[in-house]
C-alpha cells in the first residue's frame with residue numbers, strides 16, 4: 336500500500352528535523368565532483384519542503400551546513416555558499432505559504448549570501464503555513480555555548496537570578512526558541528549519529544535513519560518516515576499504561 340494512504344493525517348509530526356546527508360557519495364557514485372551532489376541536494380530541499388507543507392508539517396528544520404563543515408576544502412565550501420545564493424526558490428515558498436528562517440552563526444556567512452537569505456526571510460515572513468528553517472553554520476555546541484554566555488550576561492547585569500535558570504529559560508535562549516522541539520529526526524545517507532545537530536532539542540525526538548542519499552530522498556520516503564513515526568509509542572519517561 337502506498338504510504339500516502341497509510342498516513343494518519345491527524346497525527347502528522349508538528350516539527351520534523353532532517354540531517355540531509357549523502358550528497359558527496361551520491362555524486363561520487365556517478366563519477367562527479369561532490370558539488371554536483373550538493374546541487375542535486377538543493378532540488379530535494381524544495382521537493383521535500385513542498386511535500387511537508389502539503390502534509391501539514393508546521394516546522395521543517397534542515398541541517399544545511401555545520402560548524403564543522405567549515406573544515407572542508409575551500410572549493411566545496413564556495414560551491415555550497417554559491418548554491419545558497421543561487422538556488423533558494425522563493426516562488427515555491429510563496430506558492431506553498433511557507434515562511435523561511437535561518438538558525439546558526441550568520442556572521443560566518445559571506446555578505447552577499449547573507450543579504451540574499453535575509454531578503455528571502457523578509458519576503459516570506461507573513462506566510463502563515465509551514466516554517467522552513469535552514470541550520471546554517473550551526474552546531475549544537477555553538478548554540479549551547481552562545482546561550483550560556485547570554486544567560487551569564489543577564490545574571491551579571493542583574494536581569495536574571497540563578498533560580499530563574501530553568502529548562503524553559505535555557506530553551507527560550509536557544510536559536511530554536513520560536514519552535515517546539517522536533518517530534519521526528521530523520522538522517523539520510525546511512526550514518527547513525529547526530530553530528531552536533533539539535534542535541535538539546537532532540538532529547539525526546541523519535542529517530543529515523545535511512546540509507547538513501549539525500550539527492551534521492553523523495554516524497555514517498557518522507558511519507559514512509561512519518562508512517563514509521565506514527566507506529567512509535569512516545570512515553571516521555573512514563574509507563575505504557577499511563578499513556
Ligand code: IPE
Pocket residue numbers: 355356357358359360361369399400401404415524
Ligand atoms: C551532506 O552531504 C551535505 C553537507 C554536509 C553540506 P555530504 O557532503 O556530507 O555527503 P557525504 O556524507 O560526504 O556523502
Ligand code: IPE
Pocket residue numbers: 354355356357398399400401404526528530
Ligand atoms: C552533517 O553531515 C552535517 C550536515 C548534513 C549539514 P556531515 O557529513 O558533516 O557529518 P559527519 O561528518 O559524517 O558526521
Ligand code: MG
Pocket residue numbers: 356357358524
Ligand atoms: Mg556527510
